[in-house]
Amino acid sequence: MIKIYVIFLGLSLTLVTQASYLDEWSNDNLCGWMNSASSPQHIQDEVRKRKILCFGGKEVESIPDLTTQYTKNGTVFPSPDPSLLPEATNDNDEGYSY
Numbered sequence: 001m002i003k004i005y006v007i008f009l010g011l012s013l014t015l016v017t018q019a020s021y022l023d024e025w026s027n028d029n030l031c032g033w034m035n036s037a038s039s040p041q042h043i044q045d046e047v048r049k050r051k052i053l054c055f056g057g058k059e060v061e062s063i064p065d066l067t068t069q070y071t072k073n074g075t076v077f078p079s080p081d082p083s084l085l086p087e088a089t090n091d092n093d094e095g096y097s098y
Contacts, residue, residue: 022046027059 022030022042027050033043035057052059 027052028057030054031059032057 025046030043030047030050030052031054033039034047034054047054053063054060055063
């Protein structure tokens with residue numbers, strides 16, 4: 001009978017420590033996952049639990065105004081945040097000459 005209690009205690013402690021690994025994640029780390037097309041359910045639950053407001057992969061205080069603007073040439077969309085764009089690299093720097 002004692003063995004059963006020891007096993008139960010060991011499993012319960014293991015499950016508790018396993019479930020708290022998201023406590024070390026920053027809010028921006030979680031928002032980065034929320035920006036993906038299919039964020040995992042446990043990430044979504046953690047964002048709801050922390051009551052984080054995410055926009056563009058970052059934590060924000062309020063959602064920016066996204067009113068669609070129209071011009072004579074069509075629809076104008078807001079520019080993406082430059083910090084979220086990857087830097088351009090030149091793939092032709094491999095010593096090739098033409």
